Amino acid sequence: MRSLTEEETRTLFTKLASYTGRSLNALITPAEDGTQNVFRLQGSRVYYVNKEIANLSVSFPRDVLLSVGTQIGKFTKTGKFRINLTALDLLAQHARYKVWIKANGVMPLLYGGSVLKAHVARFSEDCPENAGVVIYDSNDVPLGFGVTARSSAQIAKLDPTSIAVHRQADSGEYLREEDTLFTT
Amino acid sequence: MAPSKGPNVGGAKGLAKGGAKGGKSSLSSASRVSKSKDAPKRPPAKEQKTKPRTVQENLKKKKKRVYTEKELDLPELNQITPVGVIKPKGKKKGKTFVDDAEGMMTILAMVNAEKEGQIESKMMKARQLEEIREAKRAEAEARMKERKNKFDDVKDSIRQKKKGKGDKAAEATSIKDSISKPGRSKKKTVAFA
Numbered sequence: 001m002r003s004l005t006e007e008e009t010r011t012l013f014t015k016l017a018s019y020t021g022r023s024l025n026a027l028i029t030p031a032e033d034g035t036q037n038v039f040r041l042q043g044s045r046v047y048y049v050n051k052e053i054a055n056l057s058v059s060f061p062r063d064v065l066l067s068v069g070t071q072i073g074k075f076t077k078t079g080k081f082r083i084n085l086t087a088l089d090l091l092a093q094h095a096r097y098k099v100w101i102k103a104n105g106v107m108p109l110l111y112g113g114s115v116l117k118a119h120v121a122r123f124s125e126d127c128p129e130n131a132g133v134v135i136y137d138s139n140d141v142p143l144g145f146g147v148t149a150r151s152s153a154q155i156a157k158l159d160p161t162s163i164a165v166h167r168q169a170d171s172g173e174y175l176r177e178e179d180t181l182f183t184t
Numbered sequence: 185m186a187p188s189k190g191p192n193v194g195g196a197k198g199l200a201k202g203g204a205k206g207g208k209s210s211l212s213s214a215s216r217v218s219k220s221k222d223a224p225k226r227p228p229a230k231e232q233k234t235k236p237r238t239v240q241e242n243l244k245k246k247k248k249r250v251y252t253e254k255e256l257d258l259p260e261l262n263q264i265t266p267v268g269v270i271k272p273k274g275k276k277k278g279k280t281f282v283d284d285a286e287g288m289m290t291i292l293a294m295v296n297a298e299k300e301g302q303i304e305s306k307m308m309k310a311r312q313l314e315e316i317r318e319a320k321r322a323e324a325e326a327r328m329k330e331r332k333n334k335f336d337d338v339k340d341s342i343r344q345k346k347k348g349k350g351d352k353a354a355e356a357t358s359i360k361d362s363i364s365k366p367g368r369s370k371k372k373t374v375a376f377a
Contacts, residue, residue, distance in 0.1 A: 128306040
């Protein structure tokens, strides 16, 4: 387990910044009670951990350590970063653009489908095309995240069956991808 | 020089004696002596045998010498030096970690600024496109309206013409004309007696 290099940090932040706004700073700055969370790399996976726990975790051999803190995602072999579903909690707190879906759209999303225009209840204003959005249900519970297929202005004019948001991850993955979600 | 000297001396002596044989012998002896005295001792000559090319030792390929690039002394432009291979001197080896909050903050600020610029430009572009689309729509609408007006005008003018004439007979004939088309009148009919 090690801290990230400059290049890795930039890649990670670029990815996170596509979903979150300026409040991403809050992830790095230490809290009022002095606790600080840091990003750590274990294998190809990136974890967001309390610094104290991260320091303690060095006492474990690398091949034995399965997971520590919150898994954010992993670096692919080509050096890109892929956000994991487990980062949803973090993204939901600092989301830049949000989509609320109706009850009829929840199940299709949790089974791995995209969000259709007919499912959209509300949409953040001034949202451009291909921007990262966090998907909530009508009770403000985050269900997943995705990428907008059209800008918010265009979505209003779409027909009900056309795709509004392409799914990237959804809570249904906890069951569907149970075997591979935490494997290194 | 001894052999060349010998004959001259011997020759003078031989002439003086008057014997051709003696002269000859003296000459040979002089040369022999001088040879035996001056020449170093050599081992007896051996016949050197060269092995033919077909012998296996000769058939084996000799290892060619491999020259290093330095030995070749090539001009620099002629060499292939991949970009990643050359490492700048005096730089730290290995990865440079970002562990301090300040470094993270600077990277985050850079990334955020970049991202926001991208979003802004995207929104600008979207707005411009929307404006263009709106203008096109308005233009198309105006054109449709104009066409409709024109059509209405034409309809009105025809109606007025008809009213102006006020001729029912003419109207009837016109209706008849419209009904009795040339195609229909020529329709073949079969009648049985």
